[in-house]
Amino acid sequence: MPVSAAPPRKRRKEARPSELTAAALELFVEKGFAATRLEDIAVRAGVSKGTLYLYFDSKEALFKAVIQEGLVPALAEAESLAAGHAGSAFELLQALIEGWWRLVGETRYSGIPKLMIAESRNFPEVAQFYYENVVQRGRALFAAALQRGMDSGEFRRRDVATCIDVIIAPVLMLIVWRHSLAHCLLVQQEPRTYLAMHLDLLRQGLLGDATGSP
Amino acid sequence: MPVSAAPPRKRRKEARPSELTAAALELFVEKGFAATRLEDIAVRAGVSKGTLYLYFDSKEALFKAVIQEGLVPALAEAESLAAGHAGSAFELLQALIEGWWRLVGETRYSGIPKLMIAESRNFPEVAQFYYENVVQRGRALFAAALQRGMDSGEFRRRDVATCIDVIIAPVLMLIVWRHSLAHCLLVQQEPRTYLAMHLDLLRQGLLGDATGSP
DNA sequence: TACGTTAATGACTCACTGGTCATTAACGTA
DNA sequence: TACGTTAATGACCAGTGAGTCATTAACGTA
Incomplete structure (x- = not known):
């Protein structure tokens, strides 16, 4: 034995x-x-x-x-979520951020953005794939919501492409942070509170006069 | 020869x-x-x-x-910049973001946040140093501006700590992006446009009724 | 110019890890 | 139960790169 x-x-x-x-x-x-x-x-x-x-x-x-399997399914689900949404443009934005957190933020896939940030320059081909199949599709999702809101007068008119990136940044940063510095600090910020604050600021920042002053 | x-x-x-x-x-x-x-x-x-x-x-x-020398001098300069500022709270916020871009974004030191994101978990001690000497000091700068604006009624009352992180995220993301994916894509977004958009959304998001409804 | 100090070099060592392959054994089938 | 297929193993190889050190030569000084 x-x-x-x-x-x-x-x-x-x-x-x-x-x-x-x-x-x-x-x-x-x-x-x-x-x-x-x-x-x-x-x-x-x-x-x-x-x-x-x-x-x-x-x-x-x-x-x-790892990269190819990672976020593509979550993105597909988010797209169907957006397609079936019936509320106001701001509510859609809210649903997208909520969905992002539920489908990505709370899963192991939340590490992928950090990984791509760290490795893009070592693997330009993978970066290209990620850009086309994740970044652009994610942007398109938010862009549609923004555009709808601007067309209907719900949001002020602004450059959509630039606006999207500003809106997405805090959501992205949240998960990147949790996979990097936050891991060493035990200073865990409550994600829901953070996202709620983002939406709160956004509501005031986007809504408004509808005159579309540049 | x-x-x-x-x-x-x-x-x-x-x-x-x-x-x-x-x-x-x-x-x-x-x-x-x-x-x-x-x-x-x-x-x-x-x-x-x-x-x-x-x-x-x-x-x-x-x-x-590399990490210890990196952002500490820029931060000291930003602190003296903030100390000598005389405008409104929002103008101070604007100056801080502008200063951040000039003192960090346009220099080689703009790579440090990306580096720390990538390496924090491999070097917890360095992460700790970075958190205490860069992150916290940077937050404090913005926190002072926010607090001043809320106390004077210029800004709506919100939780300062959470608010700061939401405000800083796009600024951070901008430089991280430029050192990672953007390098492989030649799709250079104009940084000034992006920062202006951020401030534009922020102005509406922060300013307002001053009643402090949570 | 001659000499001493020490900054600079690059060949070397050695541990480590990506990748290989001959051997082992799990499982389905007869 | 006996056998064939092939998934799984782990010892092994070879390339790499962090770290060392005896030797070289730049520069200040007498």
Whole structure:
């Protein structure tokens, strides 16, 4: 009887890839691409390093898979959410921010923006993909809401593209913050309070005279 | 006569450290800590790797020096700028954001927030330093402006701590964006336009009834 | 000019990790 | 139960890069 027997192997071809990308996401977000060891990813996924190479050609291929799977589903859901919305433009904006928090902020995928910020310049192709398939689609979602509000006179007229980025920044910063400095500080700000404040300021900032003075 | 003579050495004990931290800052911001080679830093600073070790004990020590020198002087300048300001609270806010852009956004130090976002969790001690000596001091600057505006009735009453973070987020995001995704896209947004939009939305969001309805 | 001090160098070491592959064993099937 | 397929393993290899140190040469001084 061996003192410490190796745990019995399991053959789970179907489940491995997603378990590996899940483990990789966590570690890439925490440490960054270069500082993450494949060995650690494998261990976290409950396999050996060799197994990882059955499913991914290289460390970089694994990284690409993590980004490609990451936010695209959440975005699709957000798009259908927006399509089925019936309230005012501001309520839609509110729903989008709320949805962003529920679909991304509270999930493990909230780490992806931090990861892309850190690694964009090391992986321009991945950055390109992320820009086209996440950033632009996310912007379009907010842009539609803004445009609708301006056309109906609910919002003041402003440059939509610029306006979007200003509106999204606090929402993005919130999750980036929680995955970076906040992790070392135990000074957890309450996310809902923060988002409510953002919407409160926004309500006054967007609503108004409707004259569209530039 | 040697075909390719090594360039003559120069003895410049005083200048080396700052040249090394400058080179290190650029490369750490671009690639991250782990993916940056000390050899590359040395070459960019015009010295050999051995020389680097005359001035810094280790790669991590160099990193700490980069962060510690980085934003502290700019912050001191911003503090004196705020102390000498005489206009309305909103004008002070405007001046702070303008100053932030001039003193940080347009300099090489604008990369530091991106760097800290990427590396905080790998260097909790450095994160702690950064939080206490940069984040908190920066917040205090904005907090004073906000508090003044609320006390005088210029701004609506809101929770100052939360409000600050919402206000700072777009300003921070602007420079983070420029050091990450924007670098791969050539889709350069005009920073001044963006900041003007932020202030425009803010003016409406902060100013108002002064009744302080929560 | 000759000499001593020390800034600067770059070849070297060694630990580490991405990637490989021969071997092992889990599981379905006959 | 016996056997074949293939998922899984982990020892191994090779390239890389942080950190060292004996040697070199710049510069101030006598």
